[in-house]
Amino acid sequence: MAENLKIKALGGAREVGRSGFLVSYSGEKYLFDYGLKINIDVIESLEYPERQFYPLPIRENVNGVILSHAHLDHSGLIPKLFDKDLFSYMHPATLDISKILWKDTIKIADLNKEKFPFPKENIRKADKYTFALGYDKEVQISDKTFIEFKDAGHILGSCLCYLSIDNKKILYTGDFKIEETNLHKGVDLRKLERNLNVLMIESTYGDREHPDRNKEEKRFVESCLDVVENGGNVVAPSFAVGRSQELAEILYRHKFPYPVYMDGMGKTVSNIFLNYPKSVKDFSMLKKSLKHTIMVESPRERNKVLKSPSVVITTAGMMQGGPVYYYLPEIYDNERNAVFLTGFQVEKTPGRQVLEKKEIFVDDQRLKLKADVKKFDFSAHAGKKDLFSMVKKSNPEHVVLVHGDSKVIDILKKDLEKEGFKVHAPYQGDVLTLK
Ligand SMILES: [Zn+2]
Ligand SMILES: [Zn+2]
Known part of the structure; x- marks a missing residue:
């Protein structure tokens, strides 16, 4: 009997910040992103250095980590995983940028006299523990698992992360933009895979459009x-x-x-x-x-x-x-x-x-x-119409809404359900079981 696919929300559920999602299927476990929450003022962080900075700790054995892009709300705590000999997959530009941001995180923690989120030397381990992968190349990472990155159009190196475990097809979008900006062409809708099992999609602007x-x-x-x-x-x-x-x-x-x-x-x-x-x-x-x-x-x-x-x-x-x-x-x-x-x-x-x-x-x-x-609104995120395009083109069995304020997610969920999609909006710590 086929087992169910499970998604555990470690962070970035009904919030923007500290994204971390653990996907389990067919005896394997992969982590999408492991970031920091950066929207705490300095005073608060001094008093409660670990109060709500981080995603939930990982207690399970994980086969690999897939990092969508370098922004700290996605990448911030990745170096902590190198302690556990965890192997990560990311675009080469993401590695280059993340190393700069990680060093800066340590520097800021030092200035604020906060506890470091990970040992300094872990940044040096990054090259050893990272498999850098470019766009549009499918790579087999275990007997039954493949990953592929596509340009997410959000920042340099940002990826739409496709994961296929034992023929279950999952897309974790990370942050993305379809419309082109000065720097990036945006997601190429023609390249998207159709008929996915699960689409985990960012919802930052799930209730509105950007100005022209x-x-x-x-x-x-x-x-x-x-x-x-x-x-x-x-x-x-x-x-x-x-x-x-x-x-x-x-x-x-x-x-x-x-x-x-x-x-x-x-x-x-x-x-x-x-x-x-x-x-x-x-x-x-x-x-x-x-x-x-x-x-x-x-x-x-x-x-x-x-x-x-x-x-x-x-x-x-x-x-x-x-x-x-x-x-x-x-x-x-x-x-x-x-x-x-x-x-x-x-x-x-x-x-x-x-x-x-x-x-x-x-x-x-x-x-x-x-x-x-x-x-000024120069957003590098998809507006509502483009979030819908992503869902419709991917045409998944399950839509999982992440990376958005709770109110926004409720609105987006309702509107997607009106179009007939099966939509999930987990809270922090929830485990979704998807048939
Ligand atoms: Zn981002
Ligand atoms: Zn983000």
Whole structure:
């Protein structure tokens, strides 16, 4: 008698953050992602260092780990698994970027005097324990199991992860985007496998669409122009992976006539992009844009950035740390300047506070921003319509909704059920048994 397929939600169930899903079938177990939750403010994390940072621990024997992409909410705790001699599968660019993000995680934990989430030396073990796999190549990883990655269009190296155990076909989407962006072509719908057994799909924007991207780009460039032409500076807190590079390209393509600087981890990640020409939509455009952008290489150079009107693209994207804390105290008190947020601002992050209350704490001091604050939607996630396209094209027996706020997931679940799909929305710790 055929056994049931089981999925255990270790994290990333009805939340965005610390994704971790354990799939068991036919005597084998695979883990999709093992990330950190990054939306806790510093005070809270100091008091309760392990309260809700991590996914649930893995008690079972696992055959392998499949990492969808480098973002910390998916990759953050992977090095902990190298303790257990666990072997991981990921795109080569994911390995390169993850190593940078893992080192930074340790650095931040050190600064905040928190316990390290994994021993430092585990990052060095990553090469030994990783099988790097490119797109569109099916690989056999056990007697009965195959994996294949397809371009997920979300960030450099992001994968739709196909897993077939004993002919049960599962797709774990990780984060994905179908629509093209400046940097990536997006998911190629023609390449999707049909009639899956299980589709585990992200639900971040399961209740809404994104604004028109071209219009949003124009609004960004024009807003930057308004500020600098009035003698001000724009600080654009941006994610290191993807968003920093994309903003540089947008400003370059629009022939932005003022200096554009990049500071923080975005610089390091930009160098990785240059090693993967085939994984970028228009490599020569990206290369030119990055060359045109002035990289801030030392604290001394930072002083120059704000001496005349300019735009500075800098980490962290939700303002949880990084060089944005050099720029902010310099610009906040003048209405000629601006803070332009360019990514999703998770609840309780300083970025969200800036957006909602126009205030931020720097060294325990509350700064009330006179500088203009605007938010732009350059999302690298699928909107609602594209989530539906993914479900319809894959046409699975079971849809499992992950990586979304609980309210959003309830809405998406209802709407998919109206279309006749069998939909599951597990909570943290739940084990789904799928016939
Ligand atoms: Zn992501
Ligand atoms: Zn994510």
